């Protein structure tokens with residue numbers, strides 16, 4: 001493809017992109033296709049002859065788009081958002097064009113140095129102590145795995161990396177029974193073993209109980225286990241519960257246990273002074289992760305990972321074979337030594353674009369709006385006796401269920417709410433997901449899409465009430 005053709009195609013596609021952004025609300029939020037619909041439309045063989053872009057782009061529109069769930073539709077309230085924004089998309093276009101591989105400083109000094117600055121901006125913004133260092137990773141799962149591996153190497157004085165597990169077969173990782181599956185996955189990959197991930201029970205707010213954590217650690221030590229790592233969740237995936245960081249931090253400090261903080265979603269909101277108190281005790285932690293690719297308007301993938309002691313991280317991951325040594329190694333960061341993959345995308349560019357375009361105040365305004373919308377919906381829900389907030393609102397997450405009059409049986413309520421969720425998502429007008437709290441089937445509504453406004457939340461609330469009433473009309477599930 002020559003540059004003239006590229007220019008022509010690129011303009012066509014940018015026009016399509018701008019149209020898509022304008023019209024994204026016209027698409028069903030959740031893709032409504034049946035399994036194999038897309039697969040069956042894609043030819044089974046690699047095309048023998050090349051094609052020009054017209055039929056390819058056409059098939060993108062005809063075949064691919066119907067199989068897309070529109071995460072950038074403001075009526076997307078499911079999971080946690082994976083937001084984009086115009087400045088982020090523009091940066092991704094440039095990143096793709098430059099096509100660099102930023103494994104080492106020398107392979108593109110700007111990528112490394114911009115990343116260093118962006119991690120400083122973010123760290124300062126959310127209240128990470130000044131002396132810590134940050135690095136961009138591809139996912140919170142990968143950052144958490146890095147934390148467990150680094151904790152493991154600190155504990156064994158790098159012996160496991162060198163010799164294997166001899167003498168270190170009784171390690172333990174602690175987290176609450178609400179924490180994300182990535183902790184268990186990380187512990188499995190790190191060789192700790194799933195059965196050595198101890199899930200500590202939570203209180204009525206679904207926050208980890210420090211007293212039970214303490215008992216568990218003390219009894220484990222008596223039995224010859226070596227406590228390796230505690231994971232504190234600031235914003236659990238189910239209900240956005242906040243574990244008590246400072247209390248747990250004191251315990252970690254006392255027993256010299258690695259403390260990792262998983263704030264994958266909620267971390268963005270620590271840019272707001274009114275939530276800074278949740279970070280109290282952060283200086284007692286060893287590592288912290290949050291995803292700008294969730295609530296902070298930066299295209300997936302972009303995870304911010306911060307560590308107190310960058311030497312521990314480097315000692316765990318640095319390999320430096322001869323062919324990767326460069327003259328500048330002492331003076332600069334070579335981020336391939338700061339994590340698992342060697343190759344690295346130029347992810348700091350989109351963060352730079354996003355933070356400059358909105359500014360701290362602009363970001364704060366958007367985050368505050370989302371939280372205000374959640375407060376509004378919480379107030380509306382509380383006015384209706386036929387709805388229940390299953391747990392109190394936390395930040396921008398609402399966990400509720402429908403409680404039609406006269407239905408007492410838990411199982412029946414669960415069935416009704418499962419039906420409600422399926423019917424809501426089948427309308428294509430909005431997309432919610434669920435969680436289970438104390439056996440209660442609970443609908444989760446995360447209000448945080450880049451362009452969500454009051455009108456979307458009002459409309460969603462209307463639809464929820466309407467569909468709920470339809471389910472129980474005539475006093476039975478239809």
Ligand SMILES: *Cc1c(COP(=O)(O)O)cnc(C)c1O
Pocket residue numbers: 080138139140141142180182233235236237262263264265291303
């Ligand atoms: C989303 C999420 C994760 C996983 O994030 P990835 O970047 O997809 O790996 C981990 N922990 C919490 C609390 C999350 O919300």
